[in-house]
Amino acid sequence: MKQTTCRIRCVNALVLAGVIATTLAACSADPGATPTTEPTTAESTSPIDRFLTPTESVPPTAYPSATNSEQVANNVVSWYESGGEEQITGVRDRSKEIYSHHAEDNWSIDFSLFFDRSKEAQEYPPIPDRKTQAAWSTALKHVRSGASDIYMSNQLGIVRGSKEVKREAHGWKELAQGVKGLKAIEARLHREFGLDPLTSP
Incomplete structure (x- = not known):
């Protein structure tokens, strides 16, 4: 047993x-x-990263907290080189193109490129320097407001009265103020951070 x-x-x-x-x-x-549920390196990569060449980059939406001027400068350079430069020069060029018609009395102005460019710039991540970003926001506000007034006061089919004439005059002043502000931003970027635009203002 x-x-x-x-x-x-x-x-x-x-x-x-x-x-x-x-x-x-x-x-x-x-x-x-x-396989385990943890993503591999390839899986955790953003889809957009796969289409970027080594010289391209995605603009950061957040930057390391800057505690000194050197860190601020590094953040601004990163913003500028990842697409900020194109945003500033694009808005500047479109704004100057519209303003060039001021003395010509020519109303066949193509505003589509300007509004598309300025909207894109407005939605772009902010400049990681408070003073420069404040100036950039103000300049964008002036050029967008000015171009809108000029465009709306010269629509085909409307009877232009004193209201439209005043609105147009105000638009040209706003646009001029915005162009002046954009030039000041480029001057500040060069003076404070050693950054130069794609083309001379």
């Missing part, structure tokens, strides 16, 4: 050991095992 009980226990122990060994082998060596 004792021998039979011992045999049963030994067989149970061997069976249990075999099951454990088989399970461990399956977990460690099975190529078809279910």
Whole structure:
């Protein structure tokens, strides 16, 4: 009786050991095992990163907290080189193009490029320097407001009265103020951070 009980226990122990060994082998060596839920490096990469060339970059929406002027300067340079430069020069060029018609009495002005460019710039991440960003926001506000007044006061099919004439005059002043502000921003970026625009103002 004792021998039979011992045999049963030994067989149970061997069976249990075999099951454990088989399970461990399956977990460690099975190529078809279910992968873990943690994303790999490739999976965690943003889809846009796959289409960027080594010279392109996505503008950061947040920058390291700056505690000194050197860190502020580094953040501004990063903003400028990741697309900020194109935003400033694009708005500047479109604004100057519209303003060039001021003395020509020419109303066949294409505002679409300007409004698209200025809207894109307005939605772009802010300059990581408080004073420069404040000047940039103010300049954008002036050029957008000015161009809107000029555009609305010269719509085809409207009868121009004193209200439209005043609105147009106000628009040209606003636009001129905005262009002046954009030039001041580029001057500040050069003076404070050593940054130059794509083309000379």
